[in-house]
Amino acid sequence: MAGSVGFVGLGNMGRPMALNLVKAGFELVVYDIDSARLEPLVAAGATVETSPEAVAASCHRTICMVETTAQAEAVILGEKGIIQTAKQGDIVLCMSTIDPLAARRFSEQLAQKGVAMLDAPVSGGTHGAAAGTLSVIVGGPAETFAASEDLFRAMGKNVFHVGDLGHGLAMKLINNMLGQIATVAIAEALVFSVSAGNSVQFQNRVPRMLARNFAPGGTIDISYKDQELETGYAKALGVPLLMANLSQQVYQMGRAAGLNKEDGSAIIKVFEGMVGVTIGRDD
Numbered sequence: 001m002a003g004s005v006g007f008v009g010l011g012n013m014g015r016p017m018a019l020n021l022v023k024a025g026f027e028l029v030v031y032d033i034d035s036a037r038l039e040p041l042v043a044a045g046a047t048v049e050t051s052p053e054a055v056a057a058s059c060h061r062t063i064c065m066v067e068t069t070a071q072a073e074a075v076i077l078g079e080k081g082i083i084q085t086a087k088q089g090d091i092v093l094c095m096s097t098i099d100p101l102a103a104r105r106f107s108e109q110l111a112q113k114g115v116a117m118l119d120a121p122v123s124g125g126t127h128g129a130a131a132g133t134l135s136v137i138v139g140g141p142a143e144t145f146a147a148s149e150d151l152f153r154a155m156g157k158n159v160f161h162v163g164d165l166g167h168g169l170a171m172k173l174i175n176n177m178l179g180q181i182a183t184v185a186i187a188e189a190l191v192f193s194v195s196a197g198n199s200v201q202f203q204n205r206v207p208r209m210l211a212r213n214f215a216p217g218g219t220i221d222i223s224y225k226d227q228e229l230e231t232g233y234a235k236a237l238g239v240p241l242l243m244a245n246l247s248q249q250v251y252q253m254g255r256a257a258g259l260n261k262e263d264g265s266a267i268i269k270v271f272e273g274m275v276g277v278t279i280g281r282d283d
Contacts, residue, residue: 004029004047005151006055006062008075008082009096010037013122016129017095017155020043024154031055044243052078057085061148062092068225069098076106088114093148095136097121097176099229100166101236107140115154117142119165121172122156125217133157137175139168173230177244180223180264184247187268190279202235208265210280220267221260224251 007018010032018041026063028046031054036201038048049055052075056062062082064075070118072094076082082092092110094117107117118140128134134156138145145161149268152159162171182201190209227248234241250270257273259266273280 003027004059006030006049006052006059007046007065007067008032008052008055008062009071010034010041010069011067012126012217013129015040017044017063017065017122017134020129020132020155021151022046026154029055029058030146031113035224040043050105051080052076053080056082056090060087060090061151062086062090063095063151064092067096067222069096069102069229072096072098073102073106076155077109083110083113083115086110086115086237090115091144091148091157092117093120093151094118095120095122097103097226097229098169098171100169100173100233103169104221116141117165118144118148120148120152121169123172123175123252127252128157129155135160137162137168137171139163139170140165153215170230170233173226173233176223176226177230177241180227180251181243183223183264183267184250187265189278190268191271191275203208203266208263209268212280214262214266215257216261217263217265219261220251220254223264224255225254227251 004027006027007030010018015037018030022044029049030041030046031049031052042048064072068074076092110117118138120136120138122134122136122167124134132155135158136152136156138161162168169226175270179201182199183205186202186205230244231241253270254267259269268279
């Protein structure tokens with residue numbers, strides 16, 4: 001199965017991304033800790049393995065698409081991780097949104113075995129993952145990017161190679177930071193008034209808020225996790241982030257109120273609770 005592609009992590013983003021690879025004709029070998037998530041891939045013709053280690057043993061290129069830095073470390077460097085069976089010349093594509101400094105550490109350890117790595121986080125949410133229209137923001141060596149671009153093009157519409165390893169994650173965190181700050185500002189403005197300054201984030205969030213449509217997309221928990229990455233990375237670089245730290249506390253208030261698994265647009269409930277109003281209508 002020398003031509004096979006590995007895919008580890010079949011959650012709300014990973015599953016449709018993996019299905020798009022199968023649709024594009026790639027022979028896929030998959031693994032997820034939750035066996036129920038494997039069923040759509042099996043139906044599509046993918047081969048199932050029992051661990052990331054087993055996936056990497058049969059593939060030249062392996063994608064990691066999990067939620068947290070700790071999960072990515074376990075998948076890539078753990079006792080049953082990709083590093084255990086990856087061979088010289090293999091490629092690991094970390095498409096999770098994780099700590100850029102941790103990604104560099106993973107890359108250094110893989111390099112000791114002659115294994116290359118790219119960080120390639122995505123933007124576009126579950127809708128973009130299903131439609132194959134994600135933006136893929138890639139950091140790492142140009143030759144490794146060239147050897148992996150066909151995979152990115154099968155999952156995304158816009159593919160950007162932005163520099164060295166870790167730069168893709170840095171750009172993704174900046175993008176997320178702007179969106180999260182804008183969401184908090186929009187929620188605050190809607191509770192104060194029925195109008196606000198227009199922006200892409202305004203166009204995305206306001207219809208959800210007014211329709212009371214808080215089914216996930218991205219969740220409050222994931223937004224908070226990404227903000228931890230943003231503020232932690234900034235601290236490591238010695239860069240102050242005023243608005244990002246402030247907006248993170250609003251998301252923490254949302255988590256404390258039990259909104260963890262609702263869409264990020266549900267942050268408006270924090271402001272509604274402060275003043276005793278409800279914006280929009282119930283469906």
